Amino acid sequence: MIILKNKRELDAMAESGRIVEEALLYVASLVRPGISTWELDRLAEEFITKQGAVPSFKGYGGFPGSICTSVNDVVIHGIPARDTILQEGDILSVDLGALKNHYHGDAARTIPVGSVTQEALRLIRTTEEAFFCGLDHCRIGHHLSDISHAIETHVRQAGCSIVEEYVGHGIGRNLHEMPNVPNFGAPGRGPRLQEGMVIAIEPMVNLGRRDIVVLKDRWTVKTRDGSLSAHYENTVAITEDGPRMLTCTQRR
Numbered sequence: 151m152i153i154l155k156n157k158r159e160l161d162a163m164a165e166s167g168r169i170v171e172e173a174l175l176y177v178a179s180l181v182r183p184g185i186s187t188w189e190l191d192r193l194a195e196e197f198i199t200k201q202g203a204v205p206s207f208k209g210y211g212g213f214p215g216s217i218c219t220s221v222n223d224v225v226i227h228g229i230p231a232r233d234t235i236l237q238e239g240d241i242l243s244v245d246l247g248a249l250k251n252h253y254h255g256d257a258a259r260t261i262p263v264g265s266v267t268q269e270a271l272r273l274i275r276t277t278e279e280a281f282f283c284g285l286d287h288c289r290i291g292h293h294l295s296d297i298s299h300a301i302e303t304h305v306r307q308a309g310c311s312i313v314e315e316y317v318g319h320g321i322g323r324n325l326h327e328m329p330n331v332p333n334f335g336a337p338g339r340g341p342r343l344q345e346g347m348v349i350a351i352e353p354m355v356n357l358g359r360r361d362i363v364v365l366k367d368r369w370t371v372k373t374r375d376g377s378l379s380a381h382y383e384n385t386v387a388i389t390e391d392g393p394r395m396l397t398c399t400q401r402r
Contacts, residue, residue, distance in 0.1 A: 164396050166248050170246055174257060174258075177261075181236065187219035187242075191215045191230035195208065201248070203249055204248070206249045206255075213369060214229060215230040218245035220379070221234065222240055223379060224371065224379065226316060226354060227245075242263055244258060254322065255397050256383065256397070258352060258381045269378070273355060276380075280382070281382045285384075286300065288386050289393070293341070295332070295336060296337045298334055298337075298340075311358065312333045312356075313354040314360060318332075318351045319350050333353045356373050383397075
C-alpha cells in the first residue's frame with residue numbers, strides 16, 4: 151500500500167530532510183586522503199544526534215554503521231571500518247538517513263577524494279544528472295516508470311550501466327515503504343503519481359557492466375568487474391506544484 155502524506159507530515163519530513171542534507175554536506179567537508187570511513191561514520195552520527203535526530207541506518211536490519219560508506223567499486227551498503235582509509239583518487243558514496251519527529255529522510259552523494267580521474271568525474275556527473283532526469287517526471291498523473299525510464303535512458307546514453315537488483319523506495323514513518331522505484335524500465339507503467347506520495351529516487355550507476363556481487367558480510371555490494379560505481383539519492387514529495395525536494399533544497 152502506498153501511504154500518502156499531508157502537508158503537516160511533509161513539513162515534518164522536510165525537517166528530517168534538512169538534517170540529512172546538512173549531514174551530507176558536513177561529511178563531504180571531512181572527506182580527504184588519510185581519513186577512515188569509521189571516523190566519518192562517528193562524526194556523522196554525532197552531527198545527526200546533535201540535531202535531535204537518530205541515524206536511520208544504525209541497527210537497521212542489523213547494519214552496524216550510522217552511514218553507508220562505499221568506496222570505488224562498492225556500489226552500496228559499504229560498512230564503515232577503521233582500516234578503510236581513503237586514498238587520493240578514490241571516490242566515496244555516502245548514503246545517510248535521519249529520523250526526527252517519527253519521519254525519515256534519506257539521501258546519498260558520491261564524493262571525489264582529492265584529485266580523481268576524468269572518468270570518475272564523468273561517472274559521478276552522469277549519476278547525478280540521471281536523478282534529475284527522473285525528477286522531471288515527478289508530477290501528478292505521470293507513471294512511476296516514467297521516472298525509471300528517464301534515468302535509464304540518460305545512463306545508457308552516457309555509456310554507463312544501471313544496477314537493477316537494488317531500487318529506490320517510498321519513505322515516511324518507515325525507512326522503506328511502497329512503492330519500489332526502479333532505475334530502469336519502459337515508460338507508462340506502474341501506479342500514477344499522486345499528491346502526497348514521497349519517494350527516494352536513487353540511481354546506482356556503474357562505469358563498467360551492471361553485474362554485482364554481495365560479499366560474505368551480506369551487506370557490501372560490489373561491481374563484479376571491479377569497475378567504479380556511483381550513487382545519488384534524494385527524498386522527493388509529489389505535490390500539486392511539482393516535485394518538492396526534501397533533502398536537496400537547491401537544484402543544480
